Amino acid sequence: MSRRTIIPFGPQHPVLPEPIHLDLVMEDEKVVEAIPSIGFVHRGLEKLVEKKDFIEYIYVAERICGICSFMHGMGYSQAIEQIMNIEVPERAVFLRTIWAEFSRLHSHLLWLGLLADAFGFENLFMNCWRVREKILDIIEETTGGRVIFGSCKVGGVRKDIDPVTLKRIDKLLAELEKEIKDISNVFMNEYTVKRRLVGVGVLSKEDAHVLGAVGPMMRASGIAQDMRNLGYGAYSKLEFEPITRTNGDSYDRCAVRIDELFQSISLIRQAVDKIPEGPVDVKVTGNPDGEYFARLEQPRGEVVYYIKGNGTKFLDRVRVRTPTFANVPALLKLLQGCDFADVPILILTIDPCISCTER
Amino acid sequence: MSSLSKSPWILHYDASSCNGCDIEVLACLTPMYDVERFGIINTGNPKHADIFVVTGSVNEQNIDVIKNLYNQMPDPKVVVAVGICAATGGIFRECYNVMGGIDQVLPVDVYVPGCAARPESIIDGIVKATTILEEKYKKMKESKSLVKKGRV
Ligand code: SF4
Numbered sequence: 001m002s003r004r005t006i007i008p009f010g011p012q013h014p015v016l017p018e019p020i021h022l023d024l025v026m027e028d029e030k031v032v033e034a035i036p037s038i039g040f041v042h043r044g045l046e047k048l049v050e051k052k053d054f055i056e057y058i059y060v061a062e063r064i065c066g067i068c069s070f071m072h073g074m075g076y077s078q079a080i081e082q083i084m085n086i087e088v089p090e091r092a093v094f095l096r097t098i099w100a101e102f103s104r105l106h107s108h109l110l111w112l113g114l115l116a117d118a119f120g121f122e123n124l125f126m127n128c129w130r131v132r133e134k135i136l137d138i139i140e141e142t143t144g145g146r147v148i149f150g151s152c153k154v155g156g157v158r159k160d161i162d163p164v165t166l167k168r169i170d171k172l173l174a175e176l177e178k179e180i181k182d183i184s185n186v187f188m189n190e191y192t193v194k195r196r197l198v199g200v201g202v203l204s205k206e207d208a209h210v211l212g213a214v215g216p217m218m219r220a221s222g223i224a225q226d227m228r229n230l231g232y233g234a235y236s237k238l239e240f241e242p243i244t245r246t247n248g249d250s251y252d253r254c255a256v257r258i259d260e261l262f263q264s265i266s267l268i269r270q271a272v273d274k275i276p277e278g279p280v281d282v283k284v285t286g287n288p289d290g291e292y293f294a295r296l297e298q299p300r301g302e303v304v305y306y307i308k309g310n311g312t313k314f315l316d317r318v319r320v321r322t323p324t325f326a327n328v329p330a331l332l333k334l335l336q337g338c339d340f341a342d343v344p345i346l347i348l349t350i351d352p353c354i355s356c357t358e359r
Numbered sequence: 360m361s362s363l364s365k366s367p368w369i370l371h372y373d374a375s376s377c378n379g380c381d382i383e384v385l386a387c388l389t390p391m392y393d394v395e396r397f398g399i400i401n402t403g404n405p406k407h408a409d410i411f412v413v414t415g416s417v418n419e420q421n422i423d424v425i426k427n428l429y430n431q432m433p434d435p436k437v438v439v440a441v442g443i444c445a446a447t448g449g450i451f452r453e454c455y456n457v458m459g460g461i462d463q464v465l466p467v468d469v470y471v472p473g474c475a476a477r478p479e480s481i482i483d484g485i486v487k488a489t490t491i492l493e494e495k496y497k498k499m500k501e502s503k504s505l506v507k508k509g510r511v
Contacts, residue, residue: 011421012405018373019373019424039420041374041415042456043451043457044457045451048451059450063377063474064377066377066475113389127390129391130390133386133391145475146477147383148475355373355375355376
C-alpha cells in the first residue's frame with residue numbers, strides 16, 4: 001500500500017470564493033477521504049431574532065446569503081404570513097416570483113462562470129459574468145439593489161414594476177435567451193469541457209436519495225423533486241416541469257442548471273403575461289403567534305424555514321436548513337476515490353454556498 | 360516604483376461576509392467593470408499580493424486565518440475593508456460570534472462603504488489604496504537609505 005499524505009485545502013484557496021477547509025487524505029493522486037472543518041463564516045444569525053423584531057429581521061434574513069438573498073427574504077416572509085394569516089395580494093405574489101426567478105438566473109450564471117474558472121477556461125468565465133450583468137441591470141432597475149434586493153417584506157413587496165418596464169423585460173429576455181444559448185453550447189458540446197465533466201463524480205440515484213441531496217444535484221441523478229411543485233408563490237399558476245437527467249455526473253449537473261436557465265426565462269415570461277393589477281402590499285398588525293414550516297426551491301436546492309412566534313414582537317426561534325448543508329454528505333461521498341485534479345470541480349458542482357450553511 | 364502602483368495584485372479573503380460583497384468584488388474583475396484595465400489582478404497567493412481586500416467581519420474561527428494571510432504578504436501592503444461588515448460588523452454586529460470590523464486585527468487603510476458595496480465604490484477604494492501603497496513604499500525606501508547612511 002502506498003503511503004498516505006494529508007493535503008489541506010482551503011480556507012483560502014483560489015477556486016473557492018468562500019472559506020471552507022478540507023483535509024484531503026491522499027494515496028498518490030487519489031483522494032481516499034475528505035474531512036471538512038467549518039465555522040469560518042459562522043456569525044450566529046439565528047440568535048439575532050432576540051434583538052431584532054420580526055419586521056426588522058427580514059433584513060437579516062436577506063443577508064443570510066448574498067446570492068439567493070431574495071429567496072431567503074421570501075421564505076422568511078412566507079412563513080410569517082402563514083402564522084399571522086396574512087393574505088398577500090396577487091400582484092405581490094407574482095412580483096416575488098419574477099424576482100425569485102431572476103435571482104435563479106443570476107445565481108446559475110454565476111455558478112457556470114465559477115465552474116469555467118475551475119477548469120481553467122477564463123474566457124468562458126468572463127462571458128458568463130458578462131451576461132449576468134445584464135440580469136443584474138434589470139434587477140437594479142426594478143428593485144434598486146444589485147445583489148441584496150431589499151424589495152420583499154412581510155405582507156407583500158416594497159416596489160411595483162410598471163407596465164412599461166414589464167414589457168421591456170419581455171424584450172430583454174429574448175436577447176438573454178440568445179446569449180445564454182451561445183454559452184450553453186460551449187458547456188454542452190465543447191470537447192475540452194466535456195473531457196473535464198463527463199463521468200466525473202457520479203452520484204447514483206440511490207446515493208442521492210440516501211444521502212439526502214437536494215436541488216440540481218438530486219435532479220441530475222434522476223429524482224424529479226422540485227419544491228416549486230408545492231405551488232408556493234405564483235408557481236401553481238405557471239407551467240413547468242422539473243428538469244432531470246439520469247447519469248448524475250458533473251456534466252449532468254451542469255446540464256440541469258443550464259436547462260433551468262431556460263426554464264426560469266419561460267417562468268418569468270409566463271408571470272409577466274399573467275400578472276394581475278392591484279395593490280402590492282397589505283398592512284401588518286399584531287404579532288406572530290404559532291409556528292410554521294416553509295419550504296422553497298432555491299437555486300441550490302430546497303431550503304426549509306422553521307419559525308416559531310410567541311405573540312410578542314420578538315420571535316422565539318428561526319431555524320434555516322440550507323441546501324448546501326444537505327448536499328455536503330453527497331460531496332464527501334463524491335470526493336472519495338476521485339483524482340486530486342478533480343477536487344475543485346467536484347466541490348463546485350454542488351454549488352456550495354458556505355455563508356448560508358454556516359450563517 | 361510606478362510598476363507597483365500601476366499594477367497592484369490583490370488578494371481577496373471572505374472573512375464572514377454574506378457573499379454579497381464577495382460577488383461584487385468578483386464582478387469588478389469581469390468585463391462590465393474590468394479592473395484589469397488598471398493592471399489589477401486577483402491572485403490567490405498571499406505572497407504575490409500587494410493589496411489585501413477583506414469582506415465580512417472577524418470571528419473566532421477566522422481571526423487567525425486573516426492574521427496569517429496578512430503576515431505572509433510582502434511589504435509594503437495595504438488593507439481594504441469592503442462593505443459595512445468589514446468596517447464595523449454591520450448588520451451582524453450584535454451576533455454572538457462577531458467580534459467587529461477588520462480593524463480589530465489589522466491596520467485598515469481604506470474603508471469601502473455599502474451593503475452590498477457597489478463595484479464602482481470597490482474600484483474607487485482600490486484605486487485609493489494604490490496611492491497609499493506608493494506612499495508606504497517611499498517611506499520604506501527612505502528609512503532604508505537612512506539606515507544605510509548610518510543616520511538611524
Ligand atoms: S456588507 Fe452587507 S452585503 Fe456585504 S458582506 Fe456584509 S451583509 Fe453582506
